[in-house]
Amino acid sequence: MKIHRLILPFALSLLLPVLSFAGTASLKILSPGNDAQLDAGEPYPLQYEIALGPGDDHFHVWVDGERSPGIHDLKGIYTLPKMTPGDHVITLKMVDKGHQPTGPQTSIKVHVK
Numbered sequence: 001m002k003i004h005r006l007i008l009p010f011a012l013s014l015l016l017p018v019l020s021f022a023g024t025a026s027l028k029i030l031s032p033g034n035d036a037q038l039d040a041g042e043p044y045p046l047q048y049e050i051a052l053g054p055g056d057d058h059f060h061v062w063v064d065g066e067r068s069p070g071i072h073d074l075k076g077i078y079t080l081p082k083m084t085p086g087d088h089v090i091t092l093k094m095v096d097k098g099h100q101p102t103g104p105q106t107s108i109k110v111h112v113k
Contacts, residue, residue, distance in 0.1 A: 025053025025104040027092045034108040040085045048092060049075040055102045062091040070099065083112045 030047040038044055050059055051074065061068040061078055071078060080090065091107040 023054050025056050025094055026051045027104055027106040029106060029108050032110055036110045038110050038112045040112050041082050043082055044080045045077045046080050047077050055096050056094045057097045059092050059094050062093060064088050085112050087111055
């Protein structure tokens with residue numbers, strides 16, 4: 001009986017980190033990297049990977065404040081629009097079904113020449 005009393009707390013201690021991580025939203029821009037140099041007038045692939053959290057339905061890509069259509073794939077490639085020379089900010093924002101931001105977002109800056 002003493003063994004059973006020790007096994008249950010030990011098993012629960014192993015599961016708690018896994019359970020607390022479940023349901024956590026994350027957004028990753030895999031490429032281009034932050035501060036990347038891009039050529040003007042060329043479309044570029046944005047490689048991403050996301051995990052939806054509570055209340056999240058999909059995400060949008062924002063380039064300098066301009067929103068893309070909603071994206072529902074959890075990982076993949078989105079083709080960025082052609083950009084003019086200068087500095088630009090690319091942001092991924094999680095949203096709910098009504099397209100309201102749910103909080104999680106990530107951004108990179110790129111320089112187009």
